[in-house]
Amino acid sequence: MRVIKRSGESEEFDPKKTVNAMVRSGASDEEIKGIMEALEPQLYDGITTEEIYSMVRRMLQGRKAARYSLKKGILRLGPEGENFETYVSRLYRAEGYETKTRQFLNGRCIKHEVDVLMTRDQERVMVECKFHNYLGIKCTIQIALYVFARFLDVKEGSNIDRPILATNTRFSQDALQYGKCVGLELLGWNSPEGNGIEALAERHRLFPVTILDMRKSDQDILLDNHFILVNDVLDRAKDVRRLLSKESAESVIAQGNEILAC
Amino acid sequence: MRVIKRSGESEEFDPKKTVNAMVRSGASDEEIKGIMEALEPQLYDGITTEEIYSMVRRMLQGRKAARYSLKKGILRLGPEGENFETYVSRLYRAEGYETKTRQFLNGRCIKHEVDVLMTRDQERVMVECKFHNYLGIKCTIQIALYVFARFLDVKEGSNIDRPILATNTRFSQDALQYGKCVGLELLGWNSPEGNGIEALAERHRLFPVTILDMRKSDQDILLDNHFILVNDVLDRAKDVRRLLSKESAESVIAQGNEILAC
Numbered sequence: 001m002r003v004i005k006r007s008g009e010s011e012e013f014d015p016k017k018t019v020n021a022m023v024r025s026g027a028s029d030e031e032i033k034g035i036m037e038a039l040e041p042q043l044y045d046g047i048t049t050e051e052i053y054s055m056v057r058r059m060l061q062g063r064k065a066a067r068y069s070l071k072k073g074i075l076r077l078g079p080e081g082e083n084f085e086t087y088v089s090r091l092y093r094a095e096g097y098e099t100k101t102r103q104f105l106n107g108r109c110i111k112h113e114v115d116v117l118m119t120r121d122q123e124r125v126m127v128e129c130k131f132h133n134y135l136g137i138k139c140t141i142q143i144a145l146y147v148f149a150r151f152l153d154v155k156e157g158s159n160i161d162r163p164i165l166a167t168n169t170r171f172s173q174d175a176l177q178y179g180k181c182v183g184l185e186l187l188g189w190n191s192p193e194g195n196g197i198e199a200l201a202e203r204h205r206l207f208p209v210t211i212l213d214m215r216k217s218d219q220d221i222l223l224d225n226h227f228i229l230v231n232d233v234l235d236r237a238k239d240v241r242r243l244l245s246k247e248s249a250e251s252v253i254a255q256g257n258e259i260l261a262c
Numbered sequence: 263m264r265v266i267k268r269s270g271e272s273e274e275f276d277p278k279k280t281v282n283a284m285v286r287s288g289a290s291d292e293e294i295k296g297i298m299e300a301l302e303p304q305l306y307d308g309i310t311t312e313e314i315y316s317m318v319r320r321m322l323q324g325r326k327a328a329r330y331s332l333k334k335g336i337l338r339l340g341p342e343g344e345n346f347e348t349y350v351s352r353l354y355r356a357e358g359y360e361t362k363t364r365q366f367l368n369g370r371c372i373k374h375e376v377d378v379l380m381t382r383d384q385e386r387v388m389v390e391c392k393f394h395n396y397l398g399i400k401c402t403i404q405i406a407l408y409v410f411a412r413f414l415d416v417k418e419g420s421n422i423d424r425p426i427l428a429t430n431t432r433f434s435q436d437a438l439q440y441g442k443c444v445g446l447e448l449l450g451w452n453s454p455e456g457n458g459i460e461a462l463a464e465r466h467r468l469f470p471v472t473i474l475d476m477r478k479s480d481q482d483i484l485l486d487n488h489f490i491l492v493n494d495v496l497d498r499a500k501d502v503r504r505l506l507s508k509e510s511a512e513s514v515i516a517q518g519n520e521i522l523a524c
Contacts (some may be wrong), residue, residue: 107444109443109444110403110438110439110440112445141372142408145407145408145410145411145412145415146404146407146408148411149407149408149410149411149414150407150412153407153440153444174372177371178371178372178415181370181371181372182371182415210376
């Protein structure tokens with residue numbers, strides 16, 4: 001049986017990939033076995049990987065569903081980078097920083113717009129966010145060099161102590177080596193190892209609203225109204241009920257409760 | 263009468279633009295008057311700016327035709343950046359540098375590929391080339407920052423004294439200000455003012471082979487065989503005659519002679 005990938009290419013269906021994604025989400029062996037059995041009769045030649053993803057997503061429960069959907073959920077914050085910048089700033093706020101997004105700062109040479117400006121115990125940190133609209137690509141050395149040069153200029157002009165580069169993908173080997181060498185902290189998928197963006201999300205239970213199962217049009221409404229986190233849906237449930245149809249609103253709120261309850 | 267631009271948009275024909283381009287190429291008032299008169303009966307509603315450009319190009323003589331075609335000629339060295347890197351290295355060779363293209367150099371932190379590595383009187387200079395496939399856009403501050411950070415790393419690892427960023431367009435205001443402030447030399451269209459890439463080309467009579475009037479397929483053959491400059495056509499006329507049809511070869515060689523003679 002062949003499946004159609006996002007890129008339009010087709011390949012032989014490999015159940016191992018689906019199983020591995022569930023393992024990473026924290027599902028038990030038993031759960032995985034059950035889901036694979038329920039999945040099988042629904043598969044057909046020419047099914048898209050996206051459809052398989054959605055079916056699995058609906059069968060996973062609560063926090064596991066959140067983990068399973070996180071990478072795609074962050075991707076859905078795009079196509080512009082602004083929502084990702086806000087998401088990153090919310091993660092760091094949970095780490096004890098005061099944060100402001102999209103600030104103009106004087107450098108020694110020129111004025112810069114810094115995506116997130118953060119302070120904690122006298123320390124002033126700048127975060128530059130690089131949002132990618134495709135998974136599977138890596139944040140390159142060019143980006144790391146560019147961010148470090150921006151830091152050097154801002155450091156002198158506005159007393160910034162250290163720089164962070166945050167992305168929703170992984171980093172190239174060069175970028176990792178360079179970052180370590182010059183002192184540019186890299187936050188990305190599993191970067192730093194075991195303490196990447198997915199670990200921060202999990203630790204603070206801060207998941208993007210886009211991991212919830214809903215229509216694209218409802219997603220757009222929520223994002224346009226500054227719902228970035230699942231928590232925002234629960235904190236402003238009244239607004240959700242005003243903005244979405246009754247059915248959609250209740251589904252989204254129930255999913256949110258399930259994810260944050262456990 | 264309306265003309266169709268490269269972008270597909272149409273606009274009212276403005277003879278001033280055509281006149282100005284000829285003024286910049288060094289044509290006399292009389293010449294311009296003659297060309298505009300010859301042009302007029304050939305214009306029609308819906309003509310492309312590209313066709314007008316070609317007609318004017320054919321009516322201009324020698325060095326003026328070269329100047330008129332330079333920006334577009336450099337653009338035709340693409341779509342990849344390699345030919346532009348070679349062109350830039352040939353310009354600097356005329357300025358007395360020894361040059362090597364695409365060299366791998368150790369930085370303090372990582373290894374870098376440097377587009378042009380140059381030496382002159384003990385001084386070692388790196389040139390990073392940024393080739394744009396569209397005119398009208400500007401080389402951004404991101405590129406300038408990135409190149410400067412690369413220089414800082416290579417400087418320590420490989421004793422590089424100073425960096426140059428070369429492009430085939432203009433620079434953004436921020437990039438110009440930053441370059442001046444940190445000591446990153448910017449070579450581009452009319453950068454430095456009055457001494458940009460077009461001035462270097464003119465001073466040393468180094469024009470890209472792509473300014474000559476010929477079929478795209480002939481252009482591709484010449485570029486694939488490492489003809490980068492008009493001079494290369496004259497230096498290797500025998501090869502040109504072997505590679506192109508008799509008629510094309512003689513036309514190209516005659517044009518080259520005319521441009522370099524005056």
